Amino acid sequence: MNRVLHEQMIRGIVHDLKLSEPILFVDNEKKGRSGHAGHALATFDEGKIIDFHANTSGIRLGGHSGFGWMEYQISEDFGESFGPSQKFPYSWDTFLDGYWAVAIEKVVSPKKNVLVAFCTLLSQMREPCYEPYGIPNVLRSEDGGKTWSPAFRLCERRGRVFDALYIQGSIFVLEFCNDSEESFFGNKPEHQYRIYKSDDDGRTFYEHCVVPFPDTTGRSYGNMIVTPESKLIVYTYNVNDQNNMDYAISSDGGKTWDSTGLSFVAKQIRNPQVGLLDGQFILHGRAGESETGHGAFVLYTSKDGIVWDEGTILIDDKSACFYSNNLTVTGADGKERMLVQYSENVKDPGTPWSGQVNVMHFWLESMK
Numbered sequence: 270m271n272r273v274l275h276e277q278m279i280r281g282i283v284h285d286l287k288l289s290e291p292i293l294f295v296d297n298e299k300k301g302r303s304g305h306a307g308h309a310l311a312t313f314d315e316g317k318i319i320d321f322h323a324n325t326s327g328i329r330l331g332g333h334s335g336f337g338w339m340e341y342q343i344s345e346d347f348g349e350s351f352g353p354s355q356k357f358p359y360s361w362d363t364f365l366d367g368y369w370a371v372a373i374e375k376v377v378s379p380k381k382n383v384l385v386a387f388c389t390l391l392s393q394m395r396e397p398c399y400e401p402y403g404i405p406n407v408l409r410s411e412d413g414g415k416t417w418s419p420a421f422r423l424c425e426r427r428g429r430v431f432d433a434l435y436i437q438g439s440i441f442v443l444e445f446c447n448d449s450e451e452s453f454f455g456n457k458p459e460h461q462y463r464i465y466k467s468d469d470d471g472r473t474f475y476e477h478c479v480v481p482f483p484d485t486t487g488r489s490y491g492n493m494i495v496t497p498e499s500k501l502i503v504y505t506y507n508v509n510d511q512n513n514m515d516y517a518i519s520s521d522g523g524k525t526w527d528s529t530g531l532s533f534v535a536k537q538i539r540n541p542q543v544g545l546l547d548g549q550f551i552l553h554g555r556a557g558e559s560e561t562g563h564g565a566f567v568l569y570t571s572k573d574g575i576v577w578d579e580g581t582i583l584i585d586d587k588s589a590c591f592y593s594n595n596l597t598v599t600g601a602d603g604k605e606r607m608l609v610q611y612s613e614n615v616k617d618p619g620t621p622w623s624g625q626v627n628v629m630h631f632w633l634e635s636m637k
Contacts, residue, residue, distance in 0.1 A: 303325050314381050323372065333625075334396070335372065339371055341357055347598055368394070371388045405423040438468070443462060444462070445461075445490075492543050545597060550574040551633065553568040566591040610628065
């Protein structure tokens, strides 16, 4: 089974891409730990990056469990190296209380050294210790992650935060308002995607809009991107149609919506993560899910964020992993690179601890 990513060239719709050798970021196998979720990334000063990862049990459900806490590492050289892991204090204290675990879903930096982290609360009362969800919380740091404010509520609706962006002076946060008591896939009319907004660098938030998807039944996950033309696109995953992501487009930051539709992905997608690198849209995530196993790790390119190429399988491993995130980093030379973080199984599917994952990195460079 080919489980190892390698350096290669990828044909892109706009520009070809150079993909680096994989980099081991967190060696959970060595520690006997795991960590599928919480891959939050942000640049908060020149060359400085904060990178979150989960530290969860390597034993419960074979390592595919939310039973644990969050840690983060800091880079001061544009992501070339990272300092030691530090416990995220709020997540550690919450874990010790025993009722909830904390997943840092996304983090944004509205200004130098200011960080705003968005937390989903995961119940520890039933396996796999991911669901149901509480009300999302927010924490702020004004010293580049050295200290953090007390947690406060993002809103009054239970659900999971799936994305956050800083757009022209405001923070936009995407929550799927499904408490996941029944399923983390939408199963009731009130399970809707809402965007919350902050105009004061994350000190307070208010409900900005409901994303007008025609149907959220069977939907979960989600992502947002702002196009070079300043259009906001929101995406979702549909477990009943894994070849088509739902999308909604707004030209005025979510005040009104131009259109909704389906975006076809030939090799499917489960937890879509979309970014921009040198004007080209990059989409990556798990390549769907099937009755016989889980999908591989796939990457697509696009010139408009709607029409994607045929996709490139990066790792052909039918495992329950490949949760991921990306961060476009402008180096000291002014050139852009994209850092992609993902979870990769360390054991073959079906073996003990087959859900245990390491946290990996690779770099994408645009060959313009």
